[in-house]
Amino acid sequence: MRVTGSVLQSLQHTRTHTHLYQHFNMLEQIALQHTATHCSTLQHTAARYNALRHTHTHRHLHQRCNILQRTATHCNTLQHTETRCNTLQHIATHCNTLQHTATHCNTLKHTATHCNTLQHTATHCNTLQHAATHLHQEWIKTSLLLAQLHIAVCCSV
Numbered sequence: 001m002r003v004t005g006s007v008l009q010s011l012q013h014t015r016t017h018t019h020l021y022q023h024f025n026m027l028e029q030i031a032l033q034h035t036a037t038h039c040s041t042l043q044h045t046a047a048r049y050n051a052l053r054h055t056h057t058h059r060h061l062h063q064r065c066n067i068l069q070r071t072a073t074h075c076n077t078l079q080h081t082e083t084r085c086n087t088l089q090h091i092a093t094h095c096n097t098l099q100h101t102a103t104h105c106n107t108l109k110h111t112a113t114h115c116n117t118l119q120h121t122a123t124h125c126n127t128l129q130h131a132a133t134h135l136h137q138e139w140i141k142t143s144l145l146l147a148q149l150h151i152a153v154c155c156s157v
Contacts, residue, residue, distance in 0.1 A: 012102070022092055028085050035078050046071050 046068045 028081070028088065035074075035081065043071060043075075
């Protein structure tokens with residue numbers, strides 16, 4: 001498996017975004033908790049106003065109704081924020097997976113380089129073995145010729 005520089009850069013870029021998403025996720029969680037506390041306070045206030053509703057005039061009740069509507073809107077915003085937070089958590093998980101894949105890719109690249117080195121060494125070894133076989137055969141031929149010459153010289157004397 002061959003990995004190009006642009007793929008590695010893309011994976012490193014994704015890794016940076018993972019880090020940023022994690023920080024953004026943490027900040028959004030803190031904001032969500034603060035908003036939930038505020039929403040709880042508003043709901044408590046709304047309940048108190050409902051209890052007092054019988055003692056106030058129609059105009060006063062209308063103002064309190066507006067407060068309750070704003071409280072409901074605020075709670076809907078909280079629900080939307082929670083959904084967005086869940087989406088960001090999913091993205092962060094996906095980015096972590098990509099980061100793991102990039103690490104695995106680097107390992108595979110290292111293994112491929114090592115394999116290519118071993119392949120080159122095996123080819124070199126085969127070449128040396130072939131040369132040694134050829135030299136050995138030549139040595140045997142030369143030894144036989146020398147033996148024949150030696151016999152011829154000895155026998156001719």
